[in-house]
Amino acid sequence: MSDDAAFEQHPADTEYHRGLPIGEVLDASSLTDGLPWAFEKITMRPLEPMLVPEKPRNGEVDPQNCGSCAPSEFTIWHDEHWQVRAGWDVGGLPFIGAIAPREHWLLEDAPHEVLAAYGPLMQRISQAVKSIPGVARCHFARWNDGSAHLHLWAMGRPEGMMQGRGAVLAYWDGILPPMAPPMAEEHIRIVAEALAAGGGEAFPTR
Ligand SMILES: [Zn+2]
Structure with a gap:
């Protein structure tokens, strides 16, 4: 069994997370409006589910x-x-x-x-x-x-x-x-x- 298969995740379930529009494509105009900003146009990917527990970082387990x-x-x-x-x-x-x-x-x-x-x-x-x-x-x-x-x-x-x-x-x-x-x-x-x-x-x- 691979490490990934043994690593079970589920959606984070807090009041904050429950209010998020998971799956929707969000408006990113805050990154293009106003300042002499870097981006002309940004298309966001759909907001992905937020799964926990998170996978360990490098050096975290060992x-x-x-x-x-x-x-x-x-x-x-x-x-x-x-x-x-x-x-x-x-x-x-x-x-x-x-x-x-x-x-x-x-x-x-x-x-x-x-x-x-x-x-x-x-x-x-x-x-x-x-x-x-x-x-x-x-x-x-x-x-x-x-x-x-x-x-x-x-x-x-x-x-x-x-x-x-x-x-x-x-x-x-x-x-x-x-x-x-x-x-x-x-x-x-x-x-x-x-x-x-x-x-x-x-x-x-x-
Ligand atoms: Zn170190």
């Missing part, structure tokens, strides 16, 4: 299989508590980095010492990303739907790109033409060296 815990050639910087990885998939944004604790912590169980170190690091990452030529701002995101290991994203928003304001910036990485590899590597080097200037080590596995 942390031995957690990619964020394993050494990586894409680690561009680390210190005692945190690591930043970048460069495994070059897209169109000037920089995208994944920020994670070095140990297998979830947001729910991470020691306060580790979480407290993130505040100053967030400031340093923002400054490092903004030191890339052509970057106006550093956006941060935390979803954690793919991997259980606590991780956040840092994204460089191109200067002057009003269509990249807010959460839509993440989508632009796959829409803008990918950077040439030498430019991507140069941007990674700028961020890694700027971070290491404030402590920790750049390219610990290179």
